[in-house]
Structures are given as structure tokens and as C-alpha cells.
Amino acid sequence: MSRTQLWVNVYEVSQMFGGPEEGGWFFDVGIPAWSQQALCGCHELAEGHDDTCPIHHLIVEAQKFMEGLDEGWDERFISQDADEPEHRGERVYGNKELRVEKVTGHAYPDVWPHYE
Ligand SMILES: [Zn+2]
Numbered sequence: 001m002s003r004t005q006l007w008v009n010v011y012e013v014s015q016m017f018g019g020p021e022e023g024g025w026f027f028d029v030g031i032p033a034w035s036q037q038a039l040c041g042c043h044e045l046a047e048g049h050d051d052t053c054p055i056h057h058l059i060v061e062a063q064k065f066m067e068g069l070d071e072g073w074d075e076r077f078i079s080q081d082a083d084e085p086e087h088r089g090e091r092v093y094g095n096k097e098l099r100v101e102k103v104t105g106h107a108y109p110d111v112w113p114h115y116e
Pocket residue numbers: 040041042048049050053054055056
């Protein structure tokens with residue numbers, strides 16, 4: 001039985017205002033809010049993690065965390081460019097996303113998109 005180290009990551013996903021082009025466009029921004037790792041002992045081809053797998057328990061914990069996640073973090077989404085206050089980010093929705101990944105939680109996107 002192979003064991004794979006996996007992270008269960010919860011992200012707070014929001015939409016940033018990208019720019020006024022084409023009537024305004026938005027892109028998704030994710031910030032890791034919760035991250036735990038464990039060794040998955042599931043069969044490689046198994047769909048999902050059964051309840052003997054530590055990943056399964058982390059997913060349950062992560063879901064509890066997501067239910068209790070506080071709203072109200074708009075101030076984090078202010079534009080990185082202080083000279084362009086009109087590009088202040090707006091939270092269009094406050095989504096949480098749970099991902100099982102082979103890496104620890106990391107903010108995305110790595111490079112902020114620009115209109116071309
Ligand atoms: Zn597993």
C-alpha cells in the first residue's frame with residue numbers, strides 16, 4: 001500500500017476587479033485559510049477517501065472550519081497598487097473552496113492578471 005502525503009486546504013475565494021476593459025472583468029483570488037497534512041493510504045485508483053483514511057477526517061474537519069469561517073474581510077482585497085485606488089478590490093462573493101492537494105495551501109494566482 002502506497003502512502004501519499006496530501007494536504008487538505010481550505011481557501012477563501014473572492015473575485016477581484018481586474019479592470020474596466022470590456023465593461024469590467026474579474027478574476028478569482030484564493031487565500032489559504034486552513035491547511036492540514038496527512039498520509040493518505042487509499043488505493044491509487046480509489047475515488048475519494050474512505051473513513052479509515054486520515055485525509056477523510058481532515059476533510060470533515062475542514063468542512064467544519066468552512067462552516068464557521070468568518071465573513072467580513074474586504075479590507076484584505078484592496079489593490080496592491082496604492083496609486084490606483086479605483087482598482088480597489090470588491091468582494092463579489094465570499095466563497096470557500098476545499099481542495100486536496102499535494103502541496104501546502106498557497107495563495108493564488110501567482111501572477112495577477114492584466115488586461116492585454
Ligand atoms: Zn485517502
